Amino acid sequence: xxxxxxxxxxxxxxxxxxxxxxxxxxxxxxxxxxxxxxxxxxxxxxxxxxxxxxxxxxxxxxxxxxxxxxxxxxxxxxxxxxxxxxxxxxxxxxxxxxxxxxxxxxxxxxxxxxxxxxxxxxxxxxxxxxxxxxxxxxxxxxxxxxxxxxxxxxxxxxxxxxxxxxxxxxxxxxxxxxxxxxxxxxxxxxxxxxxxxxxxxxxxxxxxxxxxxxxxxxxxxxxxxxxxxxxxxxxxxxxxxxxxxxxxxxxxxxxxxxxxxxxxxxxxxxxxxxxxxxxxxxxxxxxxxxxxxxxxxxxxxxxxxxxxxxxxxxxxxxxxxxxxxxxxxxxxxxxxxxxxxxxxxxxxxxxxxxxxxxxxxxxxxxxxxxxxxxxxxxxxxxx
Amino acid sequence: xxxxxxxxxxxxxxxxxxxxxxxxxxxxxxxxxxxxxxxxxxxxxxxxxxxxxxxxxxxxxxxxxxxxxxxxxxxxxxxxxxxxxxxxxxxxxxxxxxxxxxxxxxxxxxxxxxxxxxxxxxxxxxxxxxxxxxxxxxxxxxxxxxxxxxxxxxxxxxxxxxxxxxxxxxxxxxxxxxxxxxxxxxxxxxxxxxxxxxxxxxxxxxxxxxxxxxxxxxxxxxxxxxxxxxxxxxxxxxxxxxxxxxxxxxxxxxxxxxxxxxxxxxxxxxxxxxxxxxxxxxxxxxxxxxxxxxxxxxxxxxxxxxxxxxxxxxxxxxxxxxxxxxxxxxxxxxxxxxxxxxxxxxxxxxxxxxxxxxxxxxxxxxxxxxxxxxxxxxxxxxx
DNA sequence: TTGTACGCGTTATCAA
DNA sequence: TTGATAACGCGTACAA
Numbered sequence: 122x123x124x125x126x127x128x129x130x131x132x133x134x135x136x137x138x139x140x141x142x143x144x145x146x147x148x149x150x151x152x153x154x155x156x157x158x159x160x161x162x163x164x165x166x167x168x169x170x171x172x173x174x175x176x177x178x179x180x181x182x183x184x185x186x187x188x189x190x191x192x193x194x195x196x197x198x199x200x201x202x203x204x205x206x207x208x209x210x211x212x213x214x215x216x217x218x219x220x221x222x223x224x225x226x227x228x229x230x231x232x233x234x235x236x237x238x239x240x241x242x243x244x245x246x247x248x249x250x251x252x253x254x255x256x257x258x259x260x261x262x263x264x265x266x267x268x269x270x271x272x273x274x275x276x277x278x279x280x281x282x283x284x285x286x287x288x289x290x291x292x293x294x295x296x297x298x299x300x301x302x303x304x305x306x307x308x309x310x311x312x313x314x315x316x317x318x319x320x321x322x323x324x325x326x327x328x329x330x331x332x333x334x335x336x337x338x339x340x341x342x343x344x345x346x347x348x349x350x351x352x353x354x355x356x357x358x359x360x361x362x363x364x365x366x367x368x369x370x371x372x373x374x375x376x377x378x379x380x381x382x383x384x385x386x387x388x389x390x391x392x393x394x395x396x397x398x399x400x401x402x403x404x405x406x407x408x409x410x411x412x413x414x415x416x417x418x419x420x421x422x423x424x425x426x427x428x429x430x431x432x433x434x435x436x437x438x439x440x441x442x443x444x445x446x447x448x449x450x451x452x453x454x455x456x457x458x459x460x461x462x463x464x465x466x467x468x469x470x471x472x473x474x475x476x477x478x479x480x481x482x483x484x485x486x487x488x489x490x491x492x493x494x495x496x497x498x499x500x501x502x503x504x
Numbered sequence: 505x506x507x508x509x510x511x512x513x514x515x516x517x518x519x520x521x522x523x524x525x526x527x528x529x530x531x532x533x534x535x536x537x538x539x540x541x542x543x544x545x546x547x548x549x550x551x552x553x554x555x556x557x558x559x560x561x562x563x564x565x566x567x568x569x570x571x572x573x574x575x576x577x578x579x580x581x582x583x584x585x586x587x588x589x590x591x592x593x594x595x596x597x598x599x600x601x602x603x604x605x606x607x608x609x610x611x612x613x614x615x616x617x618x619x620x621x622x623x624x625x626x627x628x629x630x631x632x633x634x635x636x637x638x639x640x641x642x643x644x645x646x647x648x649x650x651x652x653x654x655x656x657x658x659x660x661x662x663x664x665x666x667x668x669x670x671x672x673x674x675x676x677x678x679x680x681x682x683x684x685x686x687x688x689x690x691x692x693x694x695x696x697x698x699x700x701x702x703x704x705x706x707x708x709x710x711x712x713x714x715x716x717x718x719x720x721x722x723x724x725x726x727x728x729x730x731x732x733x734x735x736x737x738x739x740x741x742x743x744x745x746x747x748x749x750x751x752x753x754x755x756x757x758x759x760x761x762x763x764x765x766x767x768x769x770x771x772x773x774x775x776x777x778x779x780x781x782x783x784x785x786x787x788x789x790x791x792x793x794x795x796x797x798x799x800x801x802x803x804x805x806x807x808x809x810x811x812x813x814x815x816x817x818x819x820x821x822x823x824x825x826x827x828x829x830x831x832x833x834x835x836x837x838x839x840x841x842x843x844x845x846x847x848x849x850x851x852x853x854x855x856x857x858x859x860x861x862x863x864x865x866x867x868x869x870x871x872x873x874x875x876x877x878x879x880x881x882x883x884x885x886x887x
Numbered sequence: 888t889t890g891t892a893c894g895c896g897t898t899a900t901c902a903a
Numbered sequence: 904t905t906g907a908t909a910a911c912g913c914g915t916a917c918a919a
Contacts (some may be wrong), residue, residue, distance in 0.1 A: 140636075140912085142911095142912055142913085143912065143913065143914095144912085147890095152889075152890080153889060153890035153891070154890080154891090154912095154913080154914095155889065155890055155891075155914085155915075156888085156889060156890075158913070158914055158915080159888095159889090159914095159915095161913095161914095162914080166888065166889090167888070167889080168888060168889085171888080171889080183634075185631075185634040185635070186912085186913070187636065187911090187912055187913070188635055188636070188637050189572060189575045189576055189581070189636065189637070189911090189912080189913095190576060190895095190911070190912035190913040190914090191912080191913060191914080192572045192913095193572055193573060193576055193894095193895050193896075193897095193911090193912075193913065193914090194894085194895060194912090194913055194914050194915085195913090195914075196895090198572070200615065200637075208604070209597060209600075209601045214592060214597065217592075218592045221591070221616065221618050225618060225624075230615050230617075230637065231615065231616045232583065232613050232614065232615045232616070233604065233614045233615070233616055234613075235604050235608060241608075248568075251568040252568070252571055253523075253570065253571070253572065254571050254572070254583075254613065362804075391804060418801060418804065421745075421774060421801065421804075421805070422804070523896085525895090525896055525897090526896065526897070526898095527896080530906095535905075535906080536905065536906035536907070537896090537897085537898095537906080537907090538898090538899085538900095538905070538906055538907075538908095539904085539905060539906075541897070541898060541899085542904095542905090544897095545898080549904065549905090550904070550905085551904060551905090554904080554905085569896080569897075570895090570896055570897070572895090572896080572897090573895070573896035573897040573898090573911095574896080574897055574898080575897090576895085576896075576897065576898090576911050576912075576913095577896090577897050577898045577899080577910080577911055578897085578898070578911095579911085
């Protein structure tokens with residue numbers, strides 16, 4: 122009769138799937154819960170035959186330890202959080218893709234915190250440290266200020282920054298000034314002298330600033346070639362396709378329009394392409410266009426660009442974070458990635474028809490530019 | 505002196521950020537933990553002045569209830585899971601975007617389960633029901649079989665299917681056969697008679713089958729127009745760009761190549777465009793191309809396509825899931841979405857040069873086709 | 888080697 | 904209206 126009632130109990134568990142706990146397993150195997158726990162956690166201190174019995178019970182009851190109860194004790198959730206602005210943007214996607222890959226490979230769950238407004242960002246920045254729903258945080262393209270950084274550190278929540286910088290956390294950054302330099306130099310080498318620049322908006326007032334770095338890179342290339350920087354040829358717009366298009370429309374409507382355009386992001390460059398098409402300007406015959414990022418669409422559109430190793434940064438970032446979680450006592454590291462110029466079919470030699478003698482003379486009469494480049498932005502130490 | 509020691513305690517909590525618990529608040533406010541809990545959970549049964557005291561203590565100590573401990577008792581995690589194949593694909597992204605939007609709006613966290621292999625899918629299908637790390641699950645483009653479905657139901661884990669079907673769960677599907685019908689009809693109306701079809705691979709042996717439905721839609725349009733279905737003009741490839749390209753290369757190398765190509769996905773259609781370019785075939789002058797999905801790149805490339813309301817499906821799916829979580833006793837619903845034909849610049853009239861008299865004669869000599877269309881796939885009830 | 892008891896931070900119950 | 908106390912399911916000292 123004892124067996125009978127026990128069977129009934131079993132039935133209840135199985136049919137209603139009322140979570141089977143460690144106690145059920147212990148009872149089934151005729152051991153204490155401590156032993157079951159030891160078996161589950163692969164403790165060596167358990168006699169092989171006992172282990173067998175417990176394993177059998179676990180298998181029979183289909184027991185799975187409750188992760189929540191586990192977290193309660195261990196203070197570990199086995200999941201990673203990622204704060205990323207506009208995760209849907211190709212740029213973010215590439216990073217996310219790399220992050221997901223190693224996160225999954227390392228057996229971590231990934232929880233996505235998408236931010237599209239300052240309020241959202243601030244909310245995540247202030248709440249996440251306390252929540253403890255993730256073991257660590259990846260932050261993409263957002264540089265937390267000192268107050269926030271301290272909050273993360275005080276909460277002892279491991280943080281790794283991707284495409285962002287803070288001296289307090291391991292940061293993965295790309296050499297933006299060199300990337301922009303390469304892009305502009307490429308244009309100059311193609312013979313372009315009248316080069317337009319569409320920069321991205323500075324989002325938030327953070328110290329780490331991709332947009333400014335790219336401007337600096339441009340200045341560097343200009344300076345090297347003895348080209349003047351003409352402010353009316355530099356515009357700033359949203360980091361999006363329509364932003365790029367709007368800026369391009371304006372730039373290309375000027376009487377002496379540029380023969381080449383450098384956009385601070387591929388999506389903006391795509392917008393430029395759209396604008397050129399609308400204006401009946403042939404690319405690359407009448408206009409060269411180069412972007413920045415190296416996202417997938419740039420390949421589709423045969424767009425010349427400066428590629429960032431976005432996926433790789435995601436992978437390295439996730440790996441670094443897990444490493445940091447397992448071994449919290451590490452000093453922050455600054456990891457730099459290099460960009461790579463990819464010449465495709467939107468950049469070519471200057472159109473001969475644009476050899477405007479007047480402009481030429483004008484340009485030559487000007488004094489060589491004495492640009493004061495203010496060094497890299499913010500606190501990123503030079504190598 | 506009492507105050508002194510208490511202050512020290514406070515310091516410890518503040519500096520090491522050793523989580524402040526409900527007990528600390530209770531002590532600080534001079535009440536029991538029950539009262540604090542009531543205040544936190546907005547229970548009306550607490551005297552206003554007491555509430556004030558507790559609130560003050562909470563604010564002073566910066567107390568935040570621990571979500572894990574909360575889940576422990578409430579069995580709720582406040583987060584949604586989403587199982588999605590190749591989340592990086594534009595198709596999945598659009599859905600994900602919609603899901604994320606309402607998930608965030610409804611204050612839920614979103615955990616991402618990306619699946620790229622059958623093993624991964626099976627692992628999620630078998631483990632997720634037990635884990636209880638999410639309150640509910642969105643499953644995209646994957647139809648769980650009966651065994652798996654039962655497992656979810658037995659675990660009482662709310663599930664909503666997007667672009668997939670099971671009678672056991674609320675399912676959001678798009679009318680694939682009508683979408684394909686629209687696409688092919690569009691081509692036929694443009695005068696095309698020799699229409700190639702690049703279908704996607706059937707992934708897994710599930711009952712719900714997008715690929716087959718699209719084939720049926722094609723058959724329907726062909727039948728209506730009295731067009732023969734020529735098997736050598738229908739190929740199947742991966743749902744990707746290279747898949748589409750490979751198939752197109754083969755189709756377009758035939759002696760009497762098709763004048764129009766219908767691809768079962770936009771990415772495949774993009775591959776077709778690439779193939780055409782490589783072969784020096786002008787689109788749409790010498791070849792019309794139409795895709796399926798309506799993802800963002802289709803707009804960029806001016807690709808004619810059949811648009812699915814992907815984002816909307818994500819939004820509706822997430823909302824339905826949350827609704828289901830809050831109110832579990834609901835009968836599964838089948839929600840259908842309609843597609844929309846978007847004519848852009850890759851489809852045009854038949855090239856006159858292709859008016860091949862021989863082929864024409866051949867075609868006319870054939871008996872009008874008697875196609876037996878086997879009805880919609882699987883168990884989706886007709887409306 | 889194994890079992891017991893305690894604690895993790897909540898919420899819920901119940902008596903006061 | 905409030906406070907003490909029992910769960911929740913697990914890991915882990917500690918005792919046996």
